[in-house]
Amino acid sequence: MAKEVKLFGMWASPFSRRVELALKLKGIPYEYMEEDLSNKSPLLLKYNPIHKKVPVLVHNEKPVTESLVILEYLDENWETHPSLPQDPYERAKARFWAKFIDEKLLPTVSKLGHMAGKEKEDAIEETQQQLKIMEDGLKGKQFFAGQRIGYLDIAANVLI
Incomplete structure (x- = not known):
């Protein structure tokens, strides 16, 4: 079918x-x-x-x-190019970080355009801290999933 x-x-x-x-x-x-x-x-x-x-x-x-x-x-x-890790713990971590992007990082970034002064400076600092946390997850890897694009890489694509 x-x-x-x-x-x-x-x-x-x-x-x-x-x-x-x-x-x-x-x-x-x-x-x-x-x-x-x-x-x-x-x-x-x-x-x-x-x-x-x-x-x-x-x-x-x-x-x-x-x-x-x-x-x-x-x-x-669809089995081709699986995006979620096979390991349950790694899969849970990928879901956690994707949720972090959608519920924490994106709302902070989206507020930036509507702020000014100290409030905007604080939001920029918060965004930088959140991005640093995400960046630390990439240490030594080409992609969050390792050597190929995976679920978290696709989820983080909204930041580009």
Whole structure:
């Protein structure tokens, strides 16, 4: 049975870029559906009625939402280029750091554009400290996963 994959995304969404990167690394053919988030399509609202945002991966008419969840779904359904480590402890660490990026680092970075003065200086310092923590995880490695791009590398792609 052919597997139909569609990705509802937006060109400026780093979260959509995560999923696109994973699909390309795995060699999964997919149809890309560009969304205008100021005028959301009925299909986006159908497939993601809770959050009404991108990305949404639709696999055989079954929607999967949230970029990190989608990355795990892709790993579970396509064996090519696995992104999560095989070792349960390493897998848990990758998930922890991906959550750190989404819940700690990105909110700090996104605040920077709306701040000034001392508040902005403090946020810059906090961002630098958080990036240093991430950088320490790369010591001696080309990628977080070692010698090839993995889950955490894809998750961290939003920082570029």
